[in-house]
Amino acid sequence: MRTIGLTLSLLIATLCIAQAQVSPMVIIKGGEYIPLYGSDSVKVKVASIKMDVYPVTNLQFLNFVKENPKWRRSNVKGLFADKNYLSTWQSDTILGINLKKDTPITEVSWFAAKNYCECQNKRLPTIDEWEYAAMADEELPDARQKKTYNQFILSWYETPKTNKNKIGSTFKNYWGIYDLHGLVWEWTGDFNSVLISGESRKDVDKDSNLFCGTAAIGATDLMNYAAFMRYAFRGSIKANYAMRNLGFRCVKDITDEKL
Amino acid sequence: MKNQFNNYLPNLKVLYVLFAFLLLVASCKKAESTNQDSTTIETRGELVATLTSPPNVPRSVGNRAAKKLLVNMEVLEKEGTMTNGVKYNYWTFGGSVPGSFIRTRVGDEVEFTLKNHPDNKLPHNIDMHAVTGPGGGATSSFVAPGHEIKFSFKTLNPGLYVYHCATAPVGMHIANGMYGLILVEPKGGLPPVDREYYIMQGDFYTKGKNGEPGLQAFDMQKAVDENADYVVFNGSVDALTGDNAIVAEVGETIRLYVGNGGPNLVSSFHVIGEIFDKVHVEGGSLVNENVQTTLIPAGSATIVEFKVEVPGTFILVDHSIFRAFNKGALGMLKVSGEEKKDIYSGTIQEGIYQPEGSGIQEMPNGNKKEVADVEVIKSLEEQLSAGKQIYSQTCFACHQAEGQGIPNAFPPLAKSDYLNADVNRAIGIVLHGKSGEITVNGQKYNSVMTKQVISSEEIADVLTYVYNNWGNNKSVVTTKMVNGVKNSH
Numbered sequence A: 001m002r003t004i005g006l007t008l009s010l011l012i013a014t015l016c017i018a019q020a021q022v023s024p025m026v027i028i029k030g031g032e033y034i035p036l037y038g039s040d041s042v043k044v045k046v047a048s049i050k051m052d053v054y055p056v057t058n059l060q061f062l063n064f065v066k067e068n069p070k071w072r073r074s075n076v077k078g079l080f081a082d083k084n085y086l087s088t089w090q091s092d093t094i095l096g097i098n099l100k101k102d103t104p105i106t107e108v109s110w111f112a113a114k115n116y117c118e119c120q121n122k123r124l125p126t127i128d129e130w131e132y133a134a135m136a137d138e139e140l141p142d143a144r145q146k147k148t149y150n151q152f153i154l155s156w157y158e159t160p161k162t163n164k165n166k167i168g169s170t171f172k173n174y175w176g177i178y179d180l181h182g183l184v185w186e187w188t189g190d191f192n193s194v195l196i197s198g199e200s201r202k203d204v205d206k207d208s209n210l211f212c213g214t215a216a217i218g219a220t221d222l223m224n225y226a227a228f229m230r231y232a233f234r235g236s237i238k239a240n241y242a243m244r245n246l247g248f249r250c251v252k253d254i255t256d257e258k259l
Numbered sequence B: 001m002k003n004q005f006n007n008y009l010p011n012l013k014v015l016y017v018l019f020a021f022l023l024l025v026a027s028c029k030k031a032e033s034t035n036q037d038s039t040t041i042e043t044r045g046e047l048v049a050t051l052t053s054p055p056n057v058p059r060s061v062g063n064r065a066a067k068k069l070l071v072n073m074e075v076l077e078k079e080g081t082m083t084n085g086v087k088y089n090y091w092t093f094g095g096s097v098p099g100s101f102i103r104t105r106v107g108d109e110v111e112f113t114l115k116n117h118p119d120n121k122l123p124h125n126i127d128m129h130a131v132t133g134p135g136g137g138a139t140s141s142f143v144a145p146g147h148e149i150k151f152s153f154k155t156l157n158p159g160l161y162v163y164h165c166a167t168a169p170v171g172m173h174i175a176n177g178m179y180g181l182i183l184v185e186p187k188g189g190l191p192p193v194d195r196e197y198y199i200m201q202g203d204f205y206t207k208g209k210n211g212e213p214g215l216q217a218f219d220m221q222k223a224v225d226e227n228a229d230y231v232v233f234n235g236s237v238d239a240l241t242g243d244n245a246i247v248a249e250v251g252e253t254i255r256l257y258v259g260n261g262g263p264n265l266v267s268s269f270h271v272i273g274e275i276f277d278k279v280h281v282e283g284g285s286l287v288n289e290n291v292q293t294t295l296i297p298a299g300s301a302t303i304v305e306f307k308v309e310v311p312g313t314f315i316l317v318d319h320s321i322f323r324a325f326n327k328g329a330l331g332m333l334k335v336s337g338e339e340k341k342d343i344y345s346g347t348i349q350e351g352i353y354q355p356e357g358s359g360i361q362e363m364p365n366g367n368k369k370e371v372a373d374v375e376v377i378k379s380l381e382e383q384l385s386a387g388k389q390i391y392s393q394t395c396f397a398c399h400q401a402e403g404q405g406i407p408n409a410f411p412p413l414a415k416s417d418y419l420n421a422d423v424n425r426a427i428g429i430v431l432h433g434k435s436g437e438i439t440v441n442g443q444k445y446n447s448v449m450t451k452q453v454i455s456s457e458e459i460a461d462v463l464t465y466v467y468n469n470w471g472n473n474k475s476v477v478t479t480k481m482v483n484g485v486k487n488s489h
Helices: A002-014 A058-067 A110-119 A127-134 A147-158 A206-210 A212-218 A225-236 B002-031 B134-140 B170-175 B220-224 B321-327 B357-361 B365-373 B380-394 B417-421 B423-432 B456-467 B479-488
Strands: A025-028 A031-033 A044-046 A049-052 A251-253 B046-048 B068-083 B086-093 B102-105 B109-116 B147-154 B159-164 B179-185 B195-204 B214-216 B230-233 B246-249 B253-262 B267-272 B276-280 B287-291 B293-296 B300-307 B312-318 B330-336 B434-440 B443-449
Touching: A025 A127, A031 A127, A044 A127, A049 A127, A058 A110, A127 A225, A147 A225, A147 B220, B068 B230, B134 B147, B159 B253, B159 B300, B170 B195, B170 B220, B179 B195, B179 B253, B195 B246, B230 B321, B253 B267, B253 B293, B267 B300, B287 B293, B293 B300, B312 B321, B380 B456, B417 B434, B417 B456, B423 B456, B423 B479, B456 B479
Parallel strands: B046 B068, B068 B109, B086 B214, B102 B179, B195 B253, B246 B330
Antiparallel strands: A025 A049, A031 A044, A049 A251, B068 B086, B109 B147, B159 B179, B195 B230, B253 B300, B267 B293, B267 B312, B276 B287, B276 B300, B312 B330, B434 B443
């Protein structure tokens, strides 16, 4: 009975009545890369996709919530979003006093983010897609070896309250995308999957890969502190968490005719 | 039937083992109640732990029974001051670096709640070296921003232990200040002392080099290279100096809980002018006596005890000494009370070091005469303008632009009772230097002024400038007066 209920509500969660929000996208040309937690340094293929140029804003999410009452704070199920969900908003449909329309939406759960993207006929990026796009700095598609690139990311991880900055306030990267680093963390579709996929470690608690020694043993690039922190962060969250520094953006597959 | 029999046998075994165990426990209790296996200590009641920020420590456990001890700690990422003009984004346990001091006794069952503030960007956890269990608690305490997590452990071994964050990248979390100390006292507590303080060393790696102003970001490459810009006690250069110095009175016994958070450097902990009566080596049960400098590994701690016999300022250092004087690993212990000349004679005879001074004074008469002959007559205006220039070149760095000095380090020349009381003494100090304790306008100073290598004429001019400014008594100092002091020895 309970399972049926769950399945039903999951089904309902994916339905939506919404006009697509206006949000520019650009093409990220696919390729290969070696992720931080690669299995034996095997390169991972990433297909070409279109990605939102900016993270989803407070205003865009407000419109979404207005059209989809089930994602209002008072209606949302605990299973899909914890008590921090939109907790700084004044009401179900009024943004918080300190929130601006053009700053990134945060305090949303994975379920809410996922459904938002689906309602735009988009989806959340995978970790690999996100990491692949985020390797770029202004000039290079893969800037991970550059000291300035790492330093920039580390310093924003250390800077408080960057979630209050406007979208587009960081740099435009090689692909034409803004704010992958510098404003907020972003949900990925498979945020909690990467650490369980390892061969002999399938029985190991996923979190334990991120502590002390094991973190170093499993990684391919020990100097990529920024990536360590992203993976640590992803390992600490659950799909119903709504957090002040965690937002999202959407991507779209490219169908043949569009290429 | 066979099955039943087989099922029956183990039960008998269990009973037998249980009986033997009970006998064992009973006999243990009779024989050695003081040396009880700490896993068997029972807890009675609950207690919310008092946590303190450095340099303070909570009260001793005294005679209390082992309890369920509730520890609530919040992780805060926040901007703080490394030294004058230099800011740093610290990550903290409880809002301070090092984090709050936790005081427990053997057998306590600690229920630890770790809260990660919603404004924080990063997940954190805590690895406590006092914990017996996987990850020292780290595997059970991984918590995202805006969430809290609980785990519990029993304190089995007495000692002073480090705790720290162990979230990847571990080095960076520690380098940003995520460490502190947890004390597990033996049954009955440590012997009482007069004062206890909490000090922890840490090394910091900043993008700008030491002293470069502004908000300084963490520099990963320097951390990997172990090339520290700051090595400090209690999180910042000024945490234990000036008004923040720790204090004591003559005759008191002091216990310092000293940790080393690292992330990289090992500390050679030393208190200048003191000898540790006791050192609990590496925070454990081995006690060494009469120790000058004790080594504290990164991720370890030590307890030192000493009685202060004489008054004065005692400097705490990492005796890898460039860290102390160039990177900040310096603290102060100010001891007040009556001098004891038999233990330490004090300032008068030992104060002045004149490697060349005495030689000059013993030069032949002809030289003296020559000195006396050079008598220059200048107007007051000429003296003041020359004196101003000399002041800005020679005196300014310590005594400051308006003669205000630097509190606790360099005495003021403005409205200075010490200066105005005796012109010849002032001339003598410029000529020969001065060290040892003096009292200026009611404040004690105990630093060193080196002798100034400037001519008699220059000394006359600069002192005249000083005496005719900032509310002083307008004395006019002549070259003749300077030479008089010079020749009087």
